[in-house]
Amino acid sequence: MTTPQPALLQLIGGTPAVPVPTENSWYTAKLEAASVAGMKARAAVSMLRGAAARGELAPGATIIESTSGTLGLGLALAGKALGHPVLLVVDDELEPELRSLFSAYRIGLDVVRTPHPTGGWQRARLDRLAELLAATPGAYWPDQYDNPDNADGYQAMGAEILDQVDAVDVLVASIGSGGHCAGLTRVLRTRWPHLRVIGVDAVGSRIFGQPDRRRLMRGLGSSILPRNVAYADFDEVHWVGAREAVASCRGLAASTGIAGGWSTGAAALVAGWAAERAPAARVLTVFPDGPHRYLRTIYDDDWCRANDLLGESAHAPAELASPTGSEVTGWGRCAVVRDPAAEVMRVADSAPGTTDVGAGAAG
The missing domain is CATH 3.40.50.1100 (Rossmann fold)
Structure with missing residues (x-):
């Protein structure tokens, strides 16, 4: 039997929130790499x-x-x-x-x-x-x-943020299981009820209705539809490709000395975009981990060349009228957010003679 060592729990949390400059503005990033095992x-x-x-x-x-x-x-x-x-x-x-x-x-x-x-x-x-x-x-x-205990685990992070920043207008959150965004939104909206939430997904992820494709990016996006994703919380969603995430990671590291993985690069890209687009808005994001597991991938020139990740990347998102309107390849944005599973049910229920099929799928 493994002997419990509860003192190790002191190593979790208590991470800093720091300003990150952009070209003409700035945003705040919660640096979860400062905790031993990350977010x-x-x-x-x-x-x-x-x-x-x-x-x-x-x-x-x-x-x-x-x-x-x-x-x-x-x-x-x-x-x-x-x-x-x-x-x-x-x-x-x-x-x-x-x-x-x-x-x-x-x-x-x-x-x-x-x-x-x-x-x-x-x-x-x-x-x-x-x-x-x-x-x-x-x-x-x-x-x-x-x-749901996944999202509950981020209540303490939310409480830390309430103590660390004066205000937040926009939360930019990378989405994998959906837990940290759901948990943070729940806490932050108790103080800032009009908080805008921007989800950041990976190109090739199913979470927000795009087609499932093979993804180089790990820890971001999903081939399944996690129930921890609180679709009603989101005001918009962005999809970020691997080339864009690499460029963002490397740019962030070069300009600030802060480095991280795929989720960090994607979140930094969208948070910087949001801060530049509305300089008066106070933008917050979370960098989930540090760079060490990515030294042979994101930060390795040979690996990036072999995967065609060092070419020109998108500098602004392509606008989608709906999450399923077209397939994103580099960086896309949509102000319409839907639960893909609920949308399938809605279509099935509205089709003539398919009510029973839809009800069966819901179970």
Whole structure:
């Protein structure tokens, strides 16, 4: 049985919020890389504590979760703090740096070698996770995509921000599981009820209605539709491509010395755009992690050349009239935000003779 080490929880949170200059303005960024395991340690602790409180997670039980990497770091720390062994279902594209780090932490890895033909690595990992859960009595799956405790884990981040900044008019949030945006919005709108929320997705992600495509960007976007995404919270959505995220990451690092991964680059791009577009608006974003796992990808010239990521990138978003109106390839923006699952149901229910089919799908 893993011995709990609750003192480790002191390593989570308490991160700074710093001004980041743009060409003619600035925005505020919450630097979650200043916390040992990055942003998702907050969600990891919240999900494990919530499950234990409900009796779903027994003392010392094994945690099994699918991850592209970042949540895995959070679960590694949360597992040691709360006394649970952790088994992570990862895939062949997990960076060598993270594999080495998980090995040093004595975190078990089950590596998926082949992507699912339609759901990619994410679906393949979830299918393997189901097999492991069935074979491991007493194991617990946090299910970051659909677990409301994920969003609850960011209440403390919201409280920190309320103490750190005078006002926020616009929140720019990268979207993967949807947890940190939902949790932050809930807290920040208690003080600033007219807060505008801009979601930042990846090109090739299904979350906001674009077609599912293979993505180089990890930790941002999704091949499934997470229920933690609170669609009603959003005022607009942006989709950012890998080339644009690389340019943003490298530009941010060169100008400020702040570096991070795909989510950081995408959020920085859109936050800078929002600050330049409305200089009087006080824009806030979150940089989820630091640069270390991306040194052989985003910050490696050879890797970027091999993936055609160093050419000209978009300097402004293409405007879409609807989330499904056209496929975004570089950087796109839409002021209409819909839940794709609800939209499918609406279309099915409105078609003649399909009411029963739609009702069945809803179940």
